[in-house]
Amino acid sequence: MKLLEIKHLNKSFGKKEILKDVNLSLTGGKIIGLLGKNGAGKTTLIKIINDLLTPTSGEVLVKGKKVGIESKKVISYLPERTYLNKQMKVSEVIEYFKDFYDDFDADKAKKLLNDLDLDINEHLTKMSKGMQEKVQLVLVMSRAADLYILDEPLGGVDPATRDYILDTILSNFNEGASVIISTHLISDIERILDEVVFIDNGKIILHSDSDELRKKENASIDDIFRRMFKC
Amino acid sequence: MLTKLLKYDLKYMIKNMSVFYILTIFFAITTRLLSLPEQSIILIILYKISVGCLIAMIANIVINVAMRSWVRFRDSLYKDESYLTHTLPVSKNDLYNSKFIQAIIFLLIGFVVIILGLFIAFYTKDTWNVIKAFMETITSGVNMTIAFFLSMAIIVIFLELFNAIQCGFLGIILGHKRNNNKVANSVVFGFIVYLVSQTIILGLVFVYGLFDPTVMELFKTGTINVDVNAFKVLAIVSSLLYLFIIIIMNVICKIALNKGVNVE
Numbered sequence: 001m002k003l004l005e006i007k008h009l010n011k012s013f014g015k016k017e018i019l020k021d022v023n024l025s026l027t028g029g030k031i032i033g034l035l036g037k038n039g040a041g042k043t044t045l046i047k048i049i050n051d052l053l054t055p056t057s058g059e060v061l062v063k064g065k066k067v068g069i070e071s072k073k074v075i076s077y078l079p080e081r082t083y084l085n086k087q088m089k090v091s092e093v094i095e096y097f098k099d100f101y102d103d104f105d106a107d108k109a110k111k112l113l114n115d116l117d118l119d120i121n122e123h124l125t126k127m128s129k130g131m132q133e134k135v136q137l138v139l140v141m142s143r144a145a146d147l148y149i150l151d152e153p154l155g156g157v158d159p160a161t162r163d164y165i166l167d168t169i170l171s172n173f174n175e176g177a178s179v180i181i182s183t184h185l186i187s188d189i190e191r192i193l194d195e196v197v198f199i200d201n202g203k204i205i206l207h208s209d210s211d212e213l214r215k216k217e218n219a220s221i222d223d224i225f226r227r228m229f230k231c
Numbered sequence: 232m233l234t235k236l237l238k239y240d241l242k243y244m245i246k247n248m249s250v251f252y253i254l255t256i257f258f259a260i261t262t263r264l265l266s267l268p269e270q271s272i273i274l275i276i277l278y279k280i281s282v283g284c285l286i287a288m289i290a291n292i293v294i295n296v297a298m299r300s301w302v303r304f305r306d307s308l309y310k311d312e313s314y315l316t317h318t319l320p321v322s323k324n325d326l327y328n329s330k331f332i333q334a335i336i337f338l339l340i341g342f343v344v345i346i347l348g349l350f351i352a353f354y355t356k357d358t359w360n361v362i363k364a365f366m367e368t369i370t371s372g373v374n375m376t377i378a379f380f381l382s383m384a385i386i387v388i389f390l391e392l393f394n395a396i397q398c399g400f401l402g403i404i405l406g407h408k409r410n411n412n413k414v415a416n417s418v419v420f421g422f423i424v425y426l427v428s429q430t431i432i433l434g435l436v437f438v439y440g441l442f443d444p445t446v447m448e449l450f451k452t453g454t455i456n457v458d459v460n461a462f463k464v465l466a467i468v469s470s471l472l473y474l475f476i477i478i479i480m481n482v483i484c485k486i487a488l489n490k491g492v493n494v495e
Contacts, residue, residue, distance in 0.1 A: 054491030072320040083314035
């Protein structure tokens with residue numbers, strides 16, 4: 001069974017078409033780069049998979065089931081913005097995740113936070129945006145999900161932190177699970193990608209195995225991307 | 232899952248509302264302490280200030296329950312926090328029910344704190360006798376006991392306020408279905424929904440009046456010089472109609488929410 005299947009997906013806001021007849025099929029155990037320029041439709045696609053946007057038409061199936069309670073049980077999603085209730089302490093957020101997600105490992109989260117020198121008794125309001133994002137990443141990666149969807153996890157962070165984030169992702173995702181990483185910072189993640197999906201102007205223009213693509217084009221993914229999306 | 236959602240919604244409201252409850256009781260106590268029989272001019276001024284603050288806090292409780300419920304609803308379902316709310320493995324019905332129950336609970340707590348505050352600030356045997364005599368004058372005129380009159384008054388006010396809160400919820404849901412000006416649209420839709428709900432209730436009372444001449448008198452004369460039984464019937468009928476409207480609107484809100492959201 002496919003982990004994620006997207007069939008003839010369209011999304012419009014008024015007269016503006018954001019996604020146009022998107023078809024995509026992903027299997028388990030892969031790290032997939034969802035790559036595209038700003039405004040290409042990456043976040044819209046991710047938001048539809050996570051039930052944050054309603055498609056205009058088409059279908060999204062996660063392990064054969066439509067987006068809903070069952071799909072949310074197996075998807076661990078890191079959005080591009082901070083989504084935690086700022087009135088909470090980190091320890092309360094851990095409790096929150098523990099309450100709602102059966103696959104959440106609180107001990108793992110506490111260990112990862114400890115490694116980052118983050119105090120679990122601290123209020124989120126007292127933390128910088130970067131620290132809050134790290135807390136979110138830890139929470140998302142402490143779930144034993146089947147599909148991790150990370151929207152711009154490297155956006156706005158320094159190169160050293162990028163490496164830390166990638167290491168955290170690589171060393172913590174559930175065995176047999178897939179990870180979708182949406183980004184336009186391709187050179188930073190190229191080394192970890194098994195598959196790439198290029199999206200432009202609301203359409204999937206390429207879906208390929210990373211190694212095969214590199215061999216075929218005799219260039220890095222970053223170079224291929226630059227060539228394809230040259231302004 | 233509903234109980235878990237409710238736990239966090241209640242925690243949020245307690246954090247934000249408890250300060251108003253504490254202040255209400257505080258000003259009730261100061262009002263009581265300052266209401267001594269023989270006072271200096273300074274104590275009289277302080278008493279007046281304390282009474283003013285108490286009244287402001289009472290108004291604050293009612294306004295804040297509504298405002299906080301709406302803000303919590305919007306933040307949790309349509310702002311940044313919604314990225315977590317909508318990705319929780321819970322149904323949209325549970326998300327709505329949690330907000331619905333939370334608003335009922337805090338409206339009830341608000342009523343209790345207001346009554347308690349008024350009791351602390353102003354209760355004396357003499358005051359109670361004056362109120363009782365006043366109530367007896369009214370209730371004997373409309374053929375009700377004081378207990379029935381007070382119960383019906385509290386129930387109708389509670390249902391009216393809760394209906395207003397839920398109109399706000401539906402306004403927010405409809406406003407956020409638009410692509411632009413979501414906040415302004417939420418306010419406009421909330422106001423329209425409230426007007427429609429009031430019109431429906433009035434219309435249904437009129438329909439009831441077609442079968443009950445005592446109630447129809449209210450529409451025909453436009454005065455309160457009608458059969459005393461009409462008020463009793465009207466209080467019961469309007470409570471039932473409010474309940475009916477609240478249930479219908481609850482269903483509409485859930486249907487609208489289940490059709491999906493478009494989070495910014």
